[in-house]
Amino acid sequence: MRRKLVIGNWKMNGSLAGNSVLLSGIVEGYAARNADCAVCVPAPYLAQCQTMLKGTPLSWGAQDVSAYAAGAYTGEVAASMLQDFGCRYVLCGHSERRAYHQESSELVAQKVLAALNAGLTPVVCVGETLEQREAGQSALVVCAQLQAVLDVLETPALERIVLAYEPVWAIGTGKTATPAIAQEIHALLRKQVAKRNADAAAQLQILYGGSMKPDNARDLLAQPDIDGGLIGGAALKAADFLGIVHAAE
Numbered sequence: 309m310r311r312k313l314v315i316g317n318w319k320m321n322g323s324l325a326g327n328s329v330l331l332s333g334i335v336e337g338y339a340a341r342n343a344d345c346a347v348c349v350p351a352p353y354l355a356q357c358q359t360m361l362k363g364t365p366l367s368w369g370a371q372d373v374s375a376y377a378a379g380a381y382t383g384e385v386a387a388s389m390l391q392d393f394g395c396r397y398v399l400c401g402h403s404e405r406r407a408y409h410q411e412s413s414e415l416v417a418q419k420v421l422a423a424l425n426a427g428l429t430p431v432v433c434v435g436e437t438l439e440q441r442e443a444g445q446s447a448l449v450v451c452a453q454l455q456a457v458l459d460v461l462e463t464p465a466l467e468r469i470v471l472a473y474e475p476v477w478a479i480g481t482g483k484t485a486t487p488a489i490a491q492e493i494h495a496l497l498r499k500q501v502a503k504r505n506a507d508a509a510a511q512l513q514i515l516y517g518g519s520m521k522p523d524n525a526r527d528l529l530a531q532p533d534i535d536g537g538l539i540g541g542a543a544l545k546a547a548d549f550l551g552i553v554h555a556a557e
């Protein structure tokens with residue numbers, strides 16, 4: 309039985325004072341026993357998460373990581389540094405990184421390796437644009453994005469990753485994928501992993517992301533291959549985020 313996992317992706321939002329209110333609200337209202345929960349915050353706020361969330365049921369993580377272990381890479385953050393600040397998760401290949409920072413699937417795969425080497429759980433994001441969906445290329449696109457990661461991973465490492473399907477056309481647009489559309493892609497992704505290893509595929513958590521809100525979470529999370537959510541906008545208000553976390557229970 310796969311546990312549900314809900315991860316908040318704060319993107320480039322937050323302040324010390326605002327985060328303090330948000331994190332306290334989440335911790336105080338948190339009542340999930342059968343679902344796991346984490347927040348992925350901007351790197352400068354990882355220390356704040358470590359201070360405020362240590363010893364609570366919530367985990368925390370980052371939104372990106374360098375593919376390199378250390379060295380002359382100005383502006384980059386190494387996986388070992390995320391580890392220093394108690395991170396459990398790191399997003400790899402979010403569509404905003406792919407689109408605005410020209411991250412290729414091959415680079416994303418190297419980031420996944422860097423995360424795993426530091427003992428972090430990479431959350432590998434895949435998803436097609438509206439143009440690609442309308443051209444009937446959704447399956448092709450997400451499978452190619454996943455395959456680039458599968459190509460660099462040894463089979464045991466497959467059990468240490470989380471996948472997230474985030475259709476680009478649903479991110480921040482208020483247009484959620486229907487449960488049926490999301491389920492179809494999730495099942496496809498799981499099948500692709502199963503070709504490598506059936507056990508790893510069976511236990512792989514595949515999250516849905518893209519305008520998930522408290523009022524549509526239940527139907528999405530009821531799908532057999534949807535194991536949780538990656539939440540953007542709705543993760544910035546404790547009540548909304550908790551509404552989704554508790555729907556995952």
Ligand code: PGA
Nearest residue numbers: 479480518519539540541
């Ligand atoms: P959204 O973002 O929930 O605001 O659509 C999701 C994401 O980009 O991870």
